[in-house]
Amino acid sequence: METEREDPERVEAFLQRIDRGERIEADDWMPADYRRQLIRLIAMHGVSEIMGALPEKEWVPKAPTLYRKLAIMAKVQDEIGHGQLLIRVAEDLLAPLGKTREDLLDDLFSGRLKFHNVFHMPAPTWADAGIIAWLVDGAAIITQGMSLSSSYAPYVRALQRIVEEEGFHIQHGESICMALAEGSPSQRKSLQEALERWWPALMMFFGPRETDQATSHQQANLRYRIRTKTNEELRQRFLTKYVPRIRSLGLVPPDPTLHFDAEKGEWVYQQPDWNWFRQIINNQGPRSQARLTLKHLTYEEGRWARAVLAQA
Amino acid sequence: MDRLTFDIYEVFAQTDPLAPHQHQFSLLASSPEMALALAQENFLRRREIYSIWVVRRDAITQSGPAERARFYRRKKGYRTTEDYRYLVEKWRRYKQQPMTPETMV
Numbered sequence: 001m002e003t004e005r006e007d008p009e010r011v012e013a014f015l016q017r018i019d020r021g022e023r024i025e026a027d028d029w030m031p032a033d034y035r036r037q038l039i040r041l042i043a044m045h046g047v048s049e050i051m052g053a054l055p056e057k058e059w060v061p062k063a064p065t066l067y068r069k070l071a072i073m074a075k076v077q078d079e080i081g082h083g084q085l086l087i088r089v090a091e092d093l094l095a096p097l098g099k100t101r102e103d104l105l106d107d108l109f110s111g112r113l114k115f116h117n118v119f120h121m122p123a124p125t126w127a128d129a130g131i132i133a134w135l136v137d138g139a140a141i142i143t144q145g146m147s148l149s150s151s152y153a154p155y156v157r158a159l160q161r162i163v164e165e166e167g168f169h170i171q172h173g174e175s176i177c178m179a180l181a182e183g184s185p186s187q188r189k190s191l192q193e194a195l196e197r198w199w200p201a202l203m204m205f206f207g208p209r210e211t212d213q214a215t216s217h218q219q220a221n222l223r224y225r226i227r228t229k230t231n232e233e234l235r236q237r238f239l240t241k242y243v244p245r246i247r248s249l250g251l252v253p254p255d256p257t258l259h260f261d262a263e264k265g266e267w268v269y270q271q272p273d274w275n276w277f278r279q280i281i282n283n284q285g286p287r288s289q290a291r292l293t294l295k296h297l298t299y300e301e302g303r304w305a306r307a308v309l310a311q312a
Numbered sequence: 313m314d315r316l317t318f319d320i321y322e323v324f325a326q327t328d329p330l331a332p333h334q335h336q337f338s339l340l341a342s343s344p345e346m347a348l349a350l351a352q353e354n355f356l357r358r359r360e361i362y363s364i365w366v367v368r369r370d371a372i373t374q375s376g377p378a379e380r381a382r383f384y385r386r387k388k389g390y391r392t393t394e395d396y397r398y399l400v401e402k403w404r405r406y407k408q409q410p411m412t413p414e415t416m417v
Binding site: 077088092100102157161165306309 | 341377
């Protein structure tokens with residue numbers, strides 16, 4: 001593949017473009033490592049949007065009213081649409097390597113390509129659908145808001161469309177959660193339980209806090225300005241934005257140590273179980289296999305339809 | 313198994329009769345008709361739409377990276393109103409104190 005040695009001067013000129021804040025396009029020269037990091041990130045983001053539609057789609061047939069059904073259907077369609085946008089961006093990066101979206105999906109099914117840890121979790125009640133739309137999408141928009149300043153222009157153009165739609169998703173989730181919070185004692189209880197179920201996943205959402213040796217991927221992504229903030233900065237931003245709102249609905253995050261340390265200027269919280277995190281992202285989470293199996297099944301069952309469309 | 317091959321289409325859409333067709337995104341399709349149908353589903357679910365163009369990407373001739381670098385951030389104030397902003401202030405002054413043949417001397 002890209003085995004030819006890269007001219008150090010060319011790499012240096014590329015890094016200077018990054019430092020000047022220029023945006024890179026698909027047909028610009030780029031170091032193989034930059035391409036690799038982008039593919040890794042964007043493919044993971046793309047398949048996560050698709051896998052992320054699965055826990056919510058479980059609630060389409062069971063939504064409590066017709067209005068809610070229409071709204072959650074629209075959201076599920078949006079998520080799949082986001083997957084389409086991102087996979088298209090990834091595909092243009094994969095083209096010089098002779099790969100297509102089929103390779104990405106094969107990698108997903110074989111476990112080589114991970115999907116986001118938060119989408120391996122069960123969504124047993126309607127309140128879970130609310131918490132996903134409010135807080136999982138709320139966390140996602142914090143990451144995506146950062147990525148709007150990414151150096152890779154096609155990714156940013158996709159994100160601009162995505163972020164616009166996420167705004168609707170979050171309010172859809174706020175509306176569901178608020179209605180339950182204002183409802184009967186059993187509705188309030190289901191909402192509190194859903195928050196407790198999702199809390200560890202939300203604390204893991206942004207990944208582990210960086211140590212002095214941030215992983216080489218993270219360092220590379222910061223250097224290339226593919227990302228501009230660390231995991232911990234994003235998590236802190238999430239807590240600042242959402243903990244007060246969660247509490248204002250009378251909900252209690254299941255972490256007695258959670259508080260804002262005014263002196264340090266940051267949130268103190270109980271670390272989630274990072275070993276569990278690693279199991280989850282290696283497809284050993286509670287719903288990992290079931291969702292991959294479902295996705296694989298529908299992919300295989302749709303094969304004939306794609307073949308017909310390809311010949312249209 | 314045989315690989316499926318689709319063409320890449322670029323999608324443009326116009327929101328009202330006086331708006332320009334604006335680039336939306338790209339998609340895969342095997343015919344222009346399929347591209348039109350997918351464009352509507354993929355990119356235009358919310359906004360009101362007046363017209364859609366789909367163009368096979370390989371039919372587009374584009375300027376490319378070298379030209380992009382040349383175009384980038386080239387100031388052409390002399391072709392725009394940007395260089396003439398000082399006029400507002402001067403007009404204001406002349407409104408208060410018009411020039412006369414006497415002051416011209």
